[in-house]
Amino acid sequence: MKPWLLLVLVLLWSQLENGLGQETRRRQEPGETRTRLSGKRVKGRLPKLKEKESAGRAGSLLTQVLDKGRFLRLGNSLIVQPGKDLELRCKGAKVGWAYPAYLDTYNDSRLSIKQQDKYSQLILTSPSASDTGEYSCWPVLCDGVECEKDPDRTSSTYIYFTDKDELFVPSTIHFEIVYLRPDQPAVVPCRVTNPQIEVSLHREVPPEEVPVDGTHISFNPTKGFLIPQPRPKHMGVFYCKAATKEALQISNKYQLLYVEVPSGPPFVTIKASSSSLKGGDNLNITCTVLGEPEVEVDFTWTFPGQGQRPVDIRESWRLISRGMGHTTRISQSVLTLEDMETIDFGRYICRAKNKYGETSVATHVDPL
Structure with a gap:
């Protein structure tokens, strides 16, 4: 074979080998590219889906309707000017609402709630500083006729209606009693209409400003002054003072009373004017209960001539101080029966009931 022909054959074989290698690589690269892109898509999309689902579950259901159809998703708090109507919306086909209690207490016609197909609408017209408070909503889950609040999806926003003339949230109670218990925190409820207002706590007698150190006493604009561990030294008459660059204002007065009465069913005693x-x-038979100052007591009687003889039953209560300034509520029911007859002799039973339970006591009246 001629040398030049051998050289041509070698060159052709070399070119064919290179071409097949490039073709093989070209065939592999699309596969490799698809594998990498597929990996990127999985890694890129799944977290976004998870974030979206998480946001849907944990995000606020509450929005405020602004002008021109704009919406503001609400967070923990909101500061607005009074006077302009407030419209809130809450997602859900069936929704429950909570708002400052006095709006219900006085059956305020300024408040209206309407349920639409996919959301509920709360409208408060002409809001004022008095409307400052927490507004919340939640989906209502129904199974047939039984419905209950969805405990995992409640959205709440504390709304301040700022007013330069009302630094404290107005109250219909001008002298309020605050009970101090050694086993639970107490609150002096001088709430403000703007979280930026500077507030101090003052004792009336002796006149002094109470130090607020954040541990023994702290301030929360949505609640007032917090006393985590009340003690007898915290008793007395107090008031709060709020200050801005333009104004200085004094709150209502608060009487702090120390209570050391255990919670539970009534502790009852019964005493007759005479047993014979x-x-x-x-x-006269007196039924007496000593208990917590704000816990009401209901009395019922059972006696021999019941339903046949006229009796007079009168109930009353008052606060009393017992040792070291502790305050206790004394509740009494007095049964009076005039002109005793044979049918009236026997056993008299007094039952006292409070939110913790019921206690019965009895006494026996015999003829001489």
């Missing part, structure tokens, strides 16, 4: 009487005598 004769016909024609008068009878």
Whole structure:
């Protein structure tokens, strides 16, 4: 074979080998590219889906309707000017609402709630500083006729209606009693209409400003002054003072009373004017309960001539101080029976009931 022909054949074989290698690489690269892109898509998309789902579950359901159809998703708090109507919306086909209690107490016609197909609408017309407070909503889950609040999806926003003439949230109670208990925190409820207002706590007698160190006493604009561990030294008459660059204002007064009465069913005693009487005598039986100052007590009686003899039953209560300034509520029910007859002798039972339970006591009246 001629040398030049051999050289041509070698060159052709070399070119063919290079071409097949490039073709093989070209065939592999699309596959490799698809694998990398597929990996990127999985890694890039899944976190976004998770974030979106998480935001949908944990995000606020509450929005404020602004002018021209704009919406503001609400966070923990909101500061608005009074006077302009407030419209809130809450997502859900069936929604429950909570708002400052006095709006219900006085059946305020300024508040209206309407349920639409996909959201509920709360409108408060002509809001004022008094409307400052927490507004919240939640989906209502129904199974047939039974409905309940969805505990995992409640959205709340504390709304301040700022007013330069009302630094404190107005209250209908001008002298309020605050009970101090050693086993639970107490609050002096001088709430403000703007979280930026400077507030101080003052004792009336002796006149002094109470130091607020953040540990023994702290201030929360949505609640007032917090006393985590009340003690007898915290008793007295107090007031709050709010200051801005333009104004200085004094709050209502608060009487702080120390209570050391255990919570539970009523502790009851019963006492008759006499355990032995004769016909024609008068009878008085007193049923007495000592308990927590704000816990109401209901009395019922069972006695021999019940339904056949006229009796007079009168109830009353008052606060009393017992040792070291502790304050206790004394509740009494007095049964009076005039002109005793044979049918009136026997066992008299007094039942006292409070939110913790019921206690019964009895006494026996015999003829002489």
